[in-house]
Amino acid sequence: MKNLGKFGEFGGVFVPETLMPALEELEAAFEKYKKDEKFNKELDSLLTEYAGRPTALTFAENLSRKFGCKIYLKREDLAHTGAHKINNALGQALLAKYMGKKRIIAETGAGQHGTAVATAGARLGLDAEIYMGTIDIERQKPNVFRMKLQGAKVNPVVTGSKTLKDAINECLRDWTGSVRETYYLLGSVLGPHEYPTMVAYFQSVIGKEAREQIMKKEGSLPKAVIACVGGGSNAIGIFKGFLDDKGVELIGVEAGGLGIESGKHAARFADPKIGKKGVLHGNLTYVLQDKFGQIYNTHSVSAGLDYSAVGPEHSMLRELGRAKYTYATDKEALDAFKLLSEEEGIIPALESAHAVAYAIKYAKECKKDDVIVVNLSGRGDKDIFHVAKEIGAEI
Amino acid sequence: MNRYEKRFAELKKNGKKALMPFVVLGDPDYETSSEILKEMMKHADALELGFAFSDPIADGKTIQAADVRALDSGINPDKCFELIKEIRKIDNDIPIGLLVYYNLIYANGIDNFYKKAKDAGVDGILAADAPIEEAGPLLKSAKKFGINQIFLVTPTITPERLKTILASASGFVYLVALLGVTGARKELGAETVSLIKKVRPETKLPICVGFGISEPEHVKKVCDAGADCAIVGSAVEKIIEKNLGNKEKMLSEVSDYLSKMKNATE
Ligand SMILES: Cc1ncc(COP(=O)(O)O)c(C=O)c1O
Numbered sequence: 001m002k003n004l005g006k007f008g009e010f011g012g013v014f015v016p017e018t019l020m021p022a023l024e025e026l027e028a029a030f031e032k033y034k035k036d037e038k039f040n041k042e043l044d045s046l047l048t049e050y051a052g053r054p055t056a057l058t059f060a061e062n063l064s065r066k067f068g069c070k071i072y073l074k075r076e077d078l079a080h081t082g083a084h085k086i087n088n089a090l091g092q093a094l095l096a097k098y099m100g101k102k103r104i105i106a107e108t109g110a111g112q113h114g115t116a117v118a119t120a121g122a123r124l125g126l127d128a129e130i131y132m133g134t135i136d137i138e139r140q141k142p143n144v145f146r147m148k149l150q151g152a153k154v155n156p157v158v159t160g161s162k163t164l165k166d167a168i169n170e171c172l173r174d175w176t177g178s179v180r181e182t183y184y185l186l187g188s189v190l191g192p193h194e195y196p197t198m199v200a201y202f203q204s205v206i207g208k209e210a211r212e213q214i215m216k217k218e219g220s221l222p223k224a225v226i227a228c229v230g231g232g233s234n235a236i237g238i239f240k241g242f243l244d245d246k247g248v249e250l251i252g253v254e255a256g257g258l259g260i261e262s263g264k265h266a267a268r269f270a271d272p273k274i275g276k277k278g279v280l281h282g283n284l285t286y287v288l289q290d291k292f293g294q295i296y297n298t299h300s301v302s303a304g305l306d307y308s309a310v311g312p313e314h315s316m317l318r319e320l321g322r323a324k325y326t327y328a329t330d331k332e333a334l335d336a337f338k339l340l341s342e343e344e345g346i347i348p349a350l351e352s353a354h355a356v357a358y359a360i361k362y363a364k365e366c367k368k369d370d371v372i373v374v375n376l377s378g379r380g381d382k383d384i385f386h387v388a389k390e391i392g393a394e395i
Numbered sequence: 396m397n398r399y400e401k402r403f404a405e406l407k408k409n410g411k412k413a414l415m416p417f418v419v420l421g422d423p424d425y426e427t428s429s430e431i432l433k434e435m436m437k438h439a440d441a442l443e444l445g446f447a448f449s450d451p452i453a454d455g456k457t458i459q460a461a462d463v464r465a466l467d468s469g470i471n472p473d474k475c476f477e478l479i480k481e482i483r484k485i486d487n488d489i490p491i492g493l494l495v496y497y498n499l500i501y502a503n504g505i506d507n508f509y510k511k512a513k514d515a516g517v518d519g520i521l522a523a524d525a526p527i528e529e530a531g532p533l534l535k536s537a538k539k540f541g542i543n544q545i546f547l548v549t550p551t552i553t554p555e556r557l558k559t560i561l562a563s564a565s566g567f568v569y570l571v572a573l574l575g576v577t578g579a580r581k582e583l584g585a586e587t588v589s590l591i592k593k594v595r596p597e598t599k600l601p602i603c604v605g606f607g608i609s610e611p612e613h614v615k616k617v618c619d620a621g622a623d624c625a626i627v628g629s630a631v632e633k634i635i636e637k638n639l640g641n642k643e644k645m646l647s648e649v650s651d652y653l654s655k656m657k658n659a660t661e
Binding site: 001004012013014015016017018019020021022160165169172173176177178179180276277278279281282284287291292293294295 | 448449450451452453455459466471472473497498499500502503523524525526527529546547548549550551552553556560571574575576
């Protein structure tokens with residue numbers, strides 16, 4: 001391995017030995033093809049002709065008026081399959097194809113990554129198999145059916161938390177037994193090296209576009225860029241565009257669940273009692289755990305943020321002070337879900353609603369000409385049944 | 396000479412091979428686990444002991460279930476060390492190794508974990524999810540406290556990796572018999588034998604073969620191929636799982652099974 005994927009002290013390759021040669025192969029393949037002209041041309045064409053990039057940067061007129069500043073939404077909800085996950089899924093699926101792999105496996109929480117992988121698999125002619133916790137299968141039903149419609153096999157995961165964490169466990173176990181012919185298409189900036197670096201690379205298109213778009217519209221950089229953080233891929237993707245612009249505040253929003261004091265949340269950074277440095281799924285980062293190092297199960301109304309660890313690059317950005325992290329509770333996210341639907345005619349994913357919820361708080365402290373860019377990571381069609389249940393509405 | 400060296404030298408002198416059973420400490424509870432260990436020691440040449448972890452990614456369903464039972468009964472690393480101290484009092488010669496996930500070591504403080512292990516009478520530590528690239532801090536503590544750092548060698552290994560790993564390994568080489576996670580298998584593939592033959596000339600360390608071994612024929616097969624020891628884990632855990640309601644039967648079946656497996660090493 002050329003590089004151990006360290007972000008300061010975070011990151012690394014904490015996996016069983018069986019997987020190491022595959023990770024070495026992955027590192028070499030990614031380094032090679034990311035510079036390959038044919039690969040890049042094919043990926044560009046997939047992103048523009050198939051996935052619908054660039055996505056719009058929409059001025060949220062009504063919200064802006066209501067809260068007294070300028071709020072822009074980066075519309076990843078408009079990308080094919082309805083979330084930013086497609087950027088990474090297409091990039092890695094194409095890489096898998098160039099590597100000569102026939103079978104791809106993936107974990108999914110909200111089902112957006114699973115759907116994106118099923119889609120990429122269908123388009124590129126790869127067999128896709130998706131692991132998903134049974135709790136997530138229940139709350140993200142529409143996505144389960146979408147995956148199946150596109151020919152993917154969905155394997156229910158009944159162990160542990162029955163959510164994203166255990167879906168990743170099952171993928172790693174599958175891969176350990178199938179590593180010679182299978183490509184593991186990880187969905188966020190998590191896992192062992194090369195994944196955090198590679199997923200950030202494929203998602204950085206969001207930030208690149210957003211920076212160009214806001215410069216064109218406003219002629220200046222925004223005061224803040226706000227994104228929700230599950231594993232952290234949509235956040236890293238948009239942050240990348242502004243990392244060198246020191247005046248731009250980068251803000252990640254974690255899932256505050258039922259509140260930090262309740263202990264029922266997925267806020268790895270906001271609860272120092274249980275959010276500590278540790279190793280989960282291949283990297284050193286902040287992890288919710290007990291004093292012995294056993295990983296805690298998490299709670300969030302949104303399946304995509306319901307995860308015990310956070311991408312290692314976020315741990316580094318936080319320690320460097322380059323990005324700051326806060327949280328929004330289930331209730332705040334549900335309120336933002338309704339507000340954005342009513343005010344702007346955009347139904348956000350519950351994950352993205354966390355970013356919107358914090359943006360509203362932030363906007364209240366802003367001046368009239370301050371510009372905020374919110375990454376609207378996905379659309380909420382997948383969530384309508386679950387939200388109806390949460391708020392006691394009938395469909 | 397450390398306990399692994401002593402034990403394997405004795406065996407070799409008598410022309411014998413070893414049996415190294417594995418269980419998860421605290422499964423199904425502290426007291427029963429202690430009794431199971433005592434039965435195991437009647438047939439074991441060395442012990443490999445697991446610390447239950449919430450997210451055991453290298454383990455199949457049987458050991459995952461054992462981890463859940465142990466954690467539900469309230470086991471934690473400190474209690475595991477107590478349990479090891481207890482059995483160390485009974486036998487001061489048997490080599491004892493740990494199979495543990497990195498976060499349990501890290502959360503304790505790496506040095507602190509190795510110190511506790513040494514004090515409890517542990518001889519070797521294998522961190523299931525720490526490949527040689529991440530093992531630097533572990534090797535440092537291992538050296539400081541006189542513990543053998545054990546590494547996995549697997550069917551996917553390249554000649555370069557094998558060399559690097561063997562240069563740091565001590566105690567024994569844990570050779571993974573198959574491609575995949577732990578779990579009893581019906582058959583042992585040809586790949587196992589060819590991996591043993593590939594590793595044998597590269598090291599003087601004892602080669603202990605684990606993952607999938609469940610039948611006396613498997614033990615014979617790996618010993619005949621040049622291995623020094625067979626590790627059997629999931630098959631023992633299956634006996635525990637099957638007899639959760641009947642402790643006497645559990646203990647006698649574990650004992651009978653291991654006696655049969657030990658005979659296969661002769
Ligand atoms: C729409 C949407 N946003 C955000 C996330 C969280 O993932 P990440 O933090 O990697 O962007 C998910 C995950 O499923 C998602 O579907």
